[in-house]
Amino acid sequence: MSRHAPRVTRHGSNRICVIEGDGIGHEVVPAAVEALRTVAPDLEFVPAEAGFECFEKRGVAIPEETWAAIDASDGILFGAISAPSEDVPGYEPVILTLRQRLRLYANLRPTVSPPLPGLRRGVDLLIVRENTEGLYVRTEWGDEGSAVALRVITREASARIARLAFELARKRRKKVTVVHKANVMRKTCGLFRAVALEVARDYPDVEAEEMLVDAMAMWLAKAPERFDVVLTPNLFGDILSDEASVWGGGLGMAPSLNLGDGPPLAEPVHGSAPDIAGKGIANPVAALLSAAMLLEVGLGREREGKRLREAVWAVLGAGYHTPDLPGEEGKTVTTAEFGKLVCAYLRGEPWG
Ligand code: NAD
Ligand code: IPM
Ligand code: MN
Numbered sequence: 001m002s003r004h005a006p007r008v009t010r011h012g013s014n015r016i017c018v019i020e021g022d023g024i025g026h027e028v029v030p031a032a033v034e035a036l037r038t039v040a041p042d043l044e045f046v047p048a049e050a051g052f053e054c055f056e057k058r059g060v061a062i063p064e065e066t067w068a069a070i071d072a073s074d075g076i077l078f079g080a081i082s083a084p085s086e087d088v089p090g091y092e093p094v095i096l097t098l099r100q101r102l103r104l105y106a107n108l109r110p111t112v113s114p115p116l117p118g119l120r121r122g123v124d125l126l127i128v129r130e131n132t133e134g135l136y137v138r139t140e141w142g143d144e145g146s147a148v149a150l151r152v153i154t155r156e157a158s159a160r161i162a163r164l165a166f167e168l169a170r171k172r173r174k175k176v177t178v179v180h181k182a183n184v185m186r187k188t189c190g191l192f193r194a195v196a197l198e199v200a201r202d203y204p205d206v207e208a209e210e211m212l213v214d215a216m217a218m219w220l221a222k223a224p225e226r227f228d229v230v231l232t233p234n235l236f237g238d239i240l241s242d243e244a245s246v247w248g249g250g251l252g253m254a255p256s257l258n259l260g261d262g263p264p265l266a267e268p269v270h271g272s273a274p275d276i277a278g279k280g281i282a283n284p285v286a287a288l289l290s291a292a293m294l295l296e297v298g299l300g301r302e303r304e305g306k307r308l309r310e311a312v313w314a315v316l317g318a319g320y321h322t323p324d325l326p327g328e329e330g331k332t333v334t335t336a337e338f339g340k341l342v343c344a345y346l347r348g349e350p351w352g
Contacts, residue, residue, distance in 0.1 A: 013042035014299055017073035017263070019066070021051040021094070023272025024335075025079020027280060028287035031339030032077060035311070036291050038343045040304045046073060050094045052082040052272075061094050070102070070263065075294050078267040079287065082274065095267065096138070099131050102262025105157060106164050107131045108293070109241040109256045109269055111224070111248040115317040118326050123247040125227040126172065128165040129237025131258060133157050134188075136234045153188040153233065155195055162199035164259075165231040169206045175228035176200065178210040179236055192233050213240075220244055241269050252283025252324045255290035257297055264298025266290035280334045283322040288312050288342060311345040318352050 016036065020029040036043055048066040055061040070076060076098075083093035098104070107129040113121050139150040162178075169176045178196040180189040193210060200208035211219070213236045219226065220240060224247045232240060245254035254269035268286030276282055289312060296305025319331040320341055333341070344351035 013044055014040075014074040014301075015044040015046060015072060016294070017066075017069045017076045018045050018047045019050050019076060019078045020047075021079040021081040021272065022053050023080060023082060023274055023277035024270075024282035025051070025081070025272060027277070027282045027335045028268065028284040029077060029079040031284035031335055031342075032287040032291040034339055035288055035308055035342050035346065036077070036295070038346045039308045039311070040295065040301065050081070050098075052084070052091065052094075055088075055091050059090075061091055062097060070098075073263050075263050075298050076265040077287075077291055077294060078265055080268060080270060080272040082272040092138075096136060098265060099258055099260075100136075102258075102260065102265065103132070104258035104260035104262055104265055105130065105132050106161055106259045107237065107256055108168075108259065108297070109237070109244070109254065110293075111241075111244040111254065113247065114249045114253060115313060116249050116321070116325060116327070119249060120224070120247060122225040124173075125224060125230060125244060126168060127230045127232060127237055127241045127244060128161060128168065129232055129241065130157060130161040130192075130234050131260070132234075134234035151185070151188045153191045155191065158192045158195035159199055162196040162231060165196075165229050166199060166203040166206050166208075169229040170203065173228040174205060175207040175209070176203075177216070177227055177230045178208060179213050179216045179230060179232040179240070180210065181213050181236075183212060189233065196231055216240065217243060245269055249285070250283075250324055251286065252322065253285045253289070255286050255288075255293055257290065257293040259298065264294060266294035266298065280336065281323050282335050283324050284335050284339050285312055285316070285322075288339070307346065308342075311342045314345050315341045315351070 020026045046069045048069040050062045050066050081094045109127040111125050113123040133152045135151050137152045165176050180193045182189040182193045245251050251270040256269050258265040292305045292308040295301040320333050321327040341351050
């Protein structure tokens with residue numbers, strides 16, 4: 001799976017670089033760190049600063065000491081950053097810089113039906129998002145009258161993400177949906193599609209289907225349970241993962257893991273959520289499940305990763321929820337309270 005073999009520190013434990021980032025990152029990440037500490041007490045945590053708040057305060061979005069902390073880590077737990085829509089000279093969205101500089105070429109974004117009232121059962125899909133190219137090479141030029149963006153697709157990056165998608169499908173329900181828009185972007189999406197279908201030939205045991213991204217958006221809303229692994233270029237993966245998150249209970253529930261050459265980086269799919277930041281009501285489940293992915297997939301600590309996911313599921317199953325989720329009013333909890341319930345479950349203490 002990951003080409004990144006977990007590095008073991010001299011103490012024999014894994015070291016996690018913790019970047020809260022901006023907005024609700026400061027609320028959901030501490031809950032995830034506490035849960036990690038509880039399920040895997042040997043872990044070491046190294047806090048590091050990065051993001052828009054850091055840029056405004058220090059004039060740099062990712063300080064040198066943060067790069068040093070990342071270099072010395074086996075994994076990264078990342079909250080969220082703010083990325084303003086207007087141009088801010090000198091600022092680049094931190095998460096993109098991290099993905100690209102650490103060559104984290106894959107972004108795994110699963111959606112699973114949670115034990116919540118009123119939600120559709122039977123959804124279990126995994127978006128495998130190419131993370132390094134497409135429109136995300138961020139090469140644009142223009143003036144007030146016209147603007148152009150460069151979209152880069154290479155055989156190498158397409159083959160590497162396709163292989164990962166088919167490998168992952170082998171361990172799941174053995175189906176990959178290749179999403180593209182090759183009917184319009186014949187060269188770029190055409191290459192992504194062609195390479196994915198070439199790779200598919202090496203996996204005769206895995207069913208490969210292709211789907212145009214507009215139809216995909218419809219089927220994802222209409223019949224999400226028909227998908228297993230969804231292989232997509234960068235921007236489509238960004239958009240489709242927010243759409244898919246609805247079946248998992250919304251953005252507050254959607255985890256992700258970035259994999260590649262550098263240390264695995266776990267991050268919720270959601271952003272810094274300025275509309276709710278500072279209120280203590282952000283849903284920590286996306287961050288908790290991202291931490292579970294970091295353990296299970298990123299660090300190969302499967303037992304602890306599964307246990308953490310089981311704890312989150314148990315607390316949700318008992319009806320506890322942050323206000324973004326449906327449920328009984330009497331069981332509405334804050335970010336920190338949800339985190340404490342997960343830790344109590346993990347410690348085997350009375351919690352319900
Ligand atoms: P967002 O994901 O921050 O929020 C979208 C909506 O979902 C908001 O209504 C928010 O309150 C809700 N939401 C998100 N996470 C939640 C949680 N954990 N619990 C409860 N509700 C939650 O997207 P946005 O508002 O479009 O973007 C805000 C900022 O975040 C922007 O600057 C954007 O660029 C940035 N962003 C960063 C990341 C990242 O760091 N990976 C991802 C997406 C957006
Ligand atoms: C995500 C985010 C980022 C992306 C932004 C903040 C740059 O939306 O992680 O989904 O577009 O990849
Ligand atoms: Mn996004």
